[in-house]
Amino acid sequence: MSFFSKAARSDFGSGIAIALLSLSYALSYGALLFTSPLLTPYIGYAITAALITTVVTGIAVAYLSRMKFSIAGPDSSSVAVIASLFFLVSQSLSDKGLQGEALALSTLTIMVLITLLTGVVMFLLGYFKLGNFIRFVPISVAGGFLAAAGCLMVSGAIVLATGLDPMDVSSFSEISDLQIIKLMAVLALAVFYWYVSGYIDNNLALPAAIFGSIFLAHTIFAFYGLSIEQAQEMGLLLEVAGETKLFVPATQAVWDGSVLTTFVEFLPETLAVIVVVGLAILLIIAGIELERNFDSDLNHELKIHGYAIGISGILGGFAGLVSLSRSLLNAEKRSRFPVAAFLTTVFCAGVFFIGGDVIALLPQISLAAMVLFLGAQIAFRWLFTTFNTIDRVEYFMILVIAGSTLYAGFIFGLGLGVVAGCILFSARASIVSIVRSQLSGEAYRSRIVRSTDEEEFLDGSHKTIRIYELQGFLFFGTAHNFYTLIKNQLENKDNDIRHLILSFRHVSGIDASAEQILQKIFYAADKYDCTVSTIELPKRDQLSLARLLRRSPALIADQNYAAIYDAMEAIEESMLREREFDTAGSLQKWFEQRFDSKSSAEDLIKVLNPKEFEDGEVICRQGDHSDEIYFLDRGRVDVVSHEIPGQPFRIYSYMRHTLLGEMGFVRNEDRSADLVARGPTVVYSLSREVYNKLEEERDPAIDALLQLVSVTLSDRVISANRTIAELQA
Template sequence: MRSAFQTCIGAVFVGLVTAVFAISFAAIIYANDLSNYLDRGIGLTLLGSVILAIIGVFSLSFRGSILSAQDVPALFLATAAATSIANFELSGEEAFATTAGLVAVASVATGLAGFLIGRMKLAYVARFVPYPVLAGFLSATGLLLLLGGFGIAVGDQDDNIKMSGMLSLALTPKWGLPLLASVLILIATHVIKNQFVLPIAFIITALAHYVMFWLLGMSMEDARALGYLLGPFDQSGFLSKIDFATVSHANWGAIFSQTPVIVTIVFSALIGATLNASGLELAFRRDLEVNREIRGVGIANVISGLLGGMPGYHSLSGTVLAHKLGLSGAVVGLSGGVGCALVLLVGANVLSILPVGLFAAVIIFLGLDLLYTWLYEERRRLNHFDYSIVILMTFFAVTYSFMTAIVIGLLACSIFFIYSYAKLNLIKSQSNLSTRRSLVERPDHERCVIDAAGHRVQIVELSGFLFFGTAYALRENIRTLVIESSEHIDWLVLDFKHVSGVDVSTLRILQRISSELLDERIQLILTGIEGRSGTHLQDLNAVENTTDFKTLNDAIEHIEEHVLQERMDELSEVADSDVTFLERLVAENKVSKFVEDVFLNDGETLLESGIQSENIYLLRSGELRVFLPAKHQLPTLVARIRPDAVVGEMAYYSGGKRSASIVSDGKSRLLKIDMNFLTHIEEARPGSAALFHKLVARNLARRLQRTTRLLQEQGS
């Protein structure tokens, strides 16, 4: 029983708050020239709010949330309505019909955009908007809501609001109490963490106005005559005032003249929906299907808009309030919808005696809350530049327009991003041939030759987006690395594998680099440029000293072969290789029972990864390829082994299983050695066994040393 009673009380409060907000937003839009039509505007807004809340229950992934009319779209619509009425000199029924049509078009446009974005799973795009722009947008919204609240209080909603006139002594009773009440509500909601603060504050604000009327000696008739009360409204109720034939009187030219504002409303509503959905994820510590949420918002707005409702999305504060009051599941959204429906059906009599100051206080409170959050609290989390964007957008939104403020905010963020990104070092890693090798596993004497020539080759791996802001810095880095180097450089390799894009200015800089390298007789090799259509990087091949390879490994292998070809005479004089030593060791000890010739055809597997083995192999002729297994992917080629190489020694010495598979590339001939032979050698010729261990340890140490140096260079 207690749980049912608590649910009923919570539902009443949620319905009351949802209805009060909806009526407050209607009061912003249907003001001044439209004040005689406020009851019809409230009827359309409440009907739309009912549709939003009920459709949301069935279309959202999180059924425990409320869809309701929102302040930001209301503010835009109020500005657009006032502008269209003034520009097209509208009045009477035509002015109301045009405003109602404008609201409907904005809602339907928001709904269609939300549905398409959610259906195409593009809701994440809204999160790309820079945070300072969002902060500035919400701060500017807060200031305009503050001014709008003053306009509701004093009965003026002109675009050229004069604060000095509003704050005149004669109007103090109209705006003073709403301002005081909104400040106290702001303080109370931040100090007292209780779910009943907001609804109780609304009740106290209404009662305070009646006390003020009594102190000023006003009767209810006097208060209504002076504009202190919301009514009078037709006693037949708001629902009876809704006439869908009204749209036939609309001036559609005036409506579509506000297309830029409608686009802004769509943009702001979808951003707001995404942000509020993210806020609900944090508040309730659960993941929402954001695309489904946006699609649900879209469906609800289309149906609501067709019935004249204003754009809406998730009510973060209303949803949190409902859950704190003990509501959950579909009851949350239904409470908001039923509350608006009851006011729509039987609330005209009650609303006609409610003070205008109550709804002005609600709007002023929302404005102050946004200003407090985004101008005061956020200043500690934003750097000086980001905070200046918030201030700048707030200023331009009030003095010019919201669209101007958004453009300026985005432009400022873009300029700052370009400046910051241009200072980044786009060189992912820098190495030479001594540390960065191809996948070819070569004999020890060939490795020594390549090591000696390592300084002649500089390898630069680039990353990120190369554009006009980074191109000059890239050229200076390359000049310092290659042209101004104290060592003699023969090759410069630039790898573009990790580059996301290249603009035309970078192409021009690369052409200059290529020409400068030509003067220094340095070969420029480009890798990873294949398939980059539109970049024209292939055009660099027209320069005499420039060529390209598909991968960085192909380029390094090409240079290694070139270096070895230059030192062919020295290589032919090498007395012993690792394989020669091992073959002689086997022959001298006459341990033929431990050795076996192995012949492989193309594609035949020598070793399988994950298999235990007591053998090592000496590659006499042919070529082997080493593959690492990968889950749900094709095996990755990690090495190519040429003749005169030892194979399989690492698994033997580690005592583990084979970490990779080795496959023959073409026909290969190997010598298989059962490592039990080593036990025999250790007993018969301990000196030779020690030499064997030293040989293997030297090879492993050299590989480890080269890998360590490479990691150091890439991390520097």
Template sequence: MFAQGFTFGELENRGFLLGPFPEGGLFPGFPFQYVPDFRWDLFLVHLPAIATMMILSAISVLFNYSGLELIVKEDFDLDKELRLTGYSNILVGIAGAPAGYLTLNETSLAYNIGSRSRLPSIIVAVFCGIALLIGAQALSIFPKVILGGLLLNLGLEFLVEWLVDTWKRLHKSDYLVIVLILIVIGTVGFLEGIVIGLLMSIALFVINYSKVEVVKYELTGKTFNSNVERSEYLRKILDDNGDQIFILPLQGFIFFGTANKLLQRVRDRIESDTSNSMKYLLSDFRQVTGMDSSAVNSFNKLKIMAENHQFHILLCGLDQDINEQLLIEGLIPDDSNTIQTFVDLDHGLEWCEEQIIQTVLKDSGDLDRLRDNSQFRNMLSDISEYLEEQDVPADMVIIEQGKKAGGIYFLESGHFTVRLGSGKGEQIRLKTLGPGTVVGEVSLYLGSEASASVVTDVDCRIYYLSKENFKKMQLEAPEKTTMLHSYVVKLLSDRLAESNATIQALLR
């Protein structure tokens, strides 16, 4: 242009250069002098817009850093970068500057031309400082075409990357969001495009998350039992009536979309249950992360369904927040006992099993069978000369975790609880044992230390077969020893079969 005879002034007048800029420094001084004249009424009018800008700026920072990670193919310390951004904004805010943060366009440009450090940012800051304090006249000779070409090249790269390259990589709904953002930014504005993109992304997330199955799996009382070990006769009752118990462990965050799936599961079970056998519905909330108010309304519908079809709802493992939500809605406590709560699924399932046993025995007029353990008693009678009868008070530790049991304990009356001590001092209930059950057999046969503690829940009557008497019986009465072996093998086989049935149900 100079070779053709153009001067700086002519190029500037024709718009080929960045100038002209005002002479002298551009820094007007710190804004504290204007505080007395601050228009609080105007501030309140524009407060919603200011709040929106603050939120969008914070989100944009995260988006820009995430986008830059994809461009440079490296992981950033986001916590460190966000702190630096915050400190920088505090510093420049004192001088009255607007909010600033990493810009993806300029940073990508610097990276694409070979920069691998913060040096371009420092250089830009130095030139901005010079222009601010001394003046911007030096920039007036910079050709606009060079700056425009860089921006055009960068913009075309972004268009190719996000409109062409993503066509095959992204789901069509996600690609539609990108196109919509581009259209809104081009026709309305940048901030509006970001808002539309956020709203569309939230809508897609809600739609996709509602497709996630809130019910982890379906179980019944036939395939999943509480940690209460009962006599063979009572186990037979529970096996015959296990369909009365319907178990739905839940997972994730429950809202109107996923809660409706829970209702549909229950409806499907009721419609397929022609004999109306379901009496207990258990929902395990142990893996539920939260629940919104719309989901609470679904549980109100579930309660109405339970009242119409005469079954109980047991909510197990509720955390404090969900429990408070249900309290506020008046779902719990429930005077009609349609809805009940339990600390965990195991205790809720135990309650259901006790109700079934009591109902079956009461209807058959055979309540005495609760204490009927004929096979167990016959076995004890045959080896009675080697047993020690003991009456043990409640809360007595008969087997301590980490120590050898020393023998086998046969429970005639009362209840044992098998507890596992954790490293945090917590006691986890592994199993509750009723009359006709045995503990300590594994430690005796393997000669190993007890893997858990056994504690009496109530006053118990037990029969103890010590290690010494066990060896004595092996020598003096091998036929009785064989009978004991058979009983223990059957006991362990029943436990294994129960565990296998549960595993198979969970794998379906």
């Protein structure tokens, strides 16, 4: 395909627009870095650092990122934080006796250290796949930081243009006419940039407006007969001191004791830079994901940003990030090659090598207006636009964090944001109930089928059981609400609760304060003569609970079960021990109770064949044809499934005076599970051969058998309906 094809021309056209934007941002952000009066004469160093950052991070991200349309460079939020940090660093170095170019070089040396540390942290976050933890930062905390960064950019723009600090109201007391004119010009030009950016649908519009304002400024200077030197003296153009503008860390960095001690002194502020860079990467990538409707690998992007930022620091730049607006613009043009990154490199490198001759021609008003425009955009988005997009509590947090950051610095804002975020999360998480479901014993039965008299007794006793399936993470807020619920229900005498079952199957963790709440639940249960059983309570928490309750760990372990069914079985056994049952009653007596007719019982019992089994003996196997139906007289029979090879699973257990195998027998199907005797067991069986013979003879025993089967199935349907009704309640 020809280089001059339509697609190639589109790639080249969009690349020029993005490259000019990148160059404009680099010049503006570079000017923002050295707004301190102590550093302003050496602003060429800062602009050069911004150009290096644009070139290095742009190329690295374009070629290493999995988002092939990515365009990277200096980022507004991180530059604002670094600029405020440089202001403090320059003051500290000045207090230690450094002045002039030595102070500027020392400040840049500290910038190199900050950049390298930031790159290492970003790389490690990506390498150890910890990037997703950044996603847990509340939007209000990130918004507060970015709103403060936007305000700092606005403040820095005014300082750059007029030398007046908006954060210090007293500085406006002696404002000159020239400063007023410059301030008005900056505001007007920033509004013009905003209009061009928002209302003119052309990629070249904003770069053209920026370079047009530079040309207009020089036209005005020429009209009034101002030379370059005179304009610099009046503060209308950047005044660049010295001859060399290229800062090469390996040759010009200052590694004396004052620099290193100052770096250590400002490590907390460096942490703020790292946090803002991480948050900015997260928010930018999240924005790209949303706009382009795809999922990115945040850990990979953090890792390649670590590479890019580290190389930028080595070469004298600072932290550069992927740009949301320029990347989306590049994606919309469907560029097939990193043309934009290549052209950005060419343009920035051209300015870089020409150096001070070009930088000295830049009007302070144009650069300050660009910084003001970008900062106002960020501040407006987070301080005003979010009012209608997030709830009032989080919006209030944005205002508080932004205000505290501007007033007391990023470290205070960071601490406040973390504390406020934790409190907000705890408060909101406490509102969410940790009770996944709350049921009575009517809804959950054990996996044991019992005799009629025992089932009738348990039907009236199951309502004294309360089952709580818990979920999520148990901490002081959620656990205390649960304790209050339990306490109120125990105090309500109408509930008549005698047994509590607490399921921790869906609980992700329990903190120390929640363990103390569990201790209070056990004490409350003891007070009201109520037992507590736990389901899947972790071993560590069992030991902690035993220590808090001053009970034997073995006792706590005995009350912990693998499933709710197992706990229900233990509770049912304890209930049955409170009453004596006629366990020695004959099978015929059971039949008589079920039929209300002695003759029907006698008709059925006479055709049955008694069999005795020892513990573990298999009565019938899964997959065998259902040739017999069984009546359990004494002992216990487990129904064991082998659906998963090598992992036998007990489905149900049957106790005395129960019917087994009736479904497969009636439907003439293969056995779906084993029947295994547990302990000495006596069953009565009816073979299919005998059944068919009796059916042909119309023996009364057949009617009795079918009546027993229908009554048994009816009882099970009633029990299932009762459980469903309880679950739906």
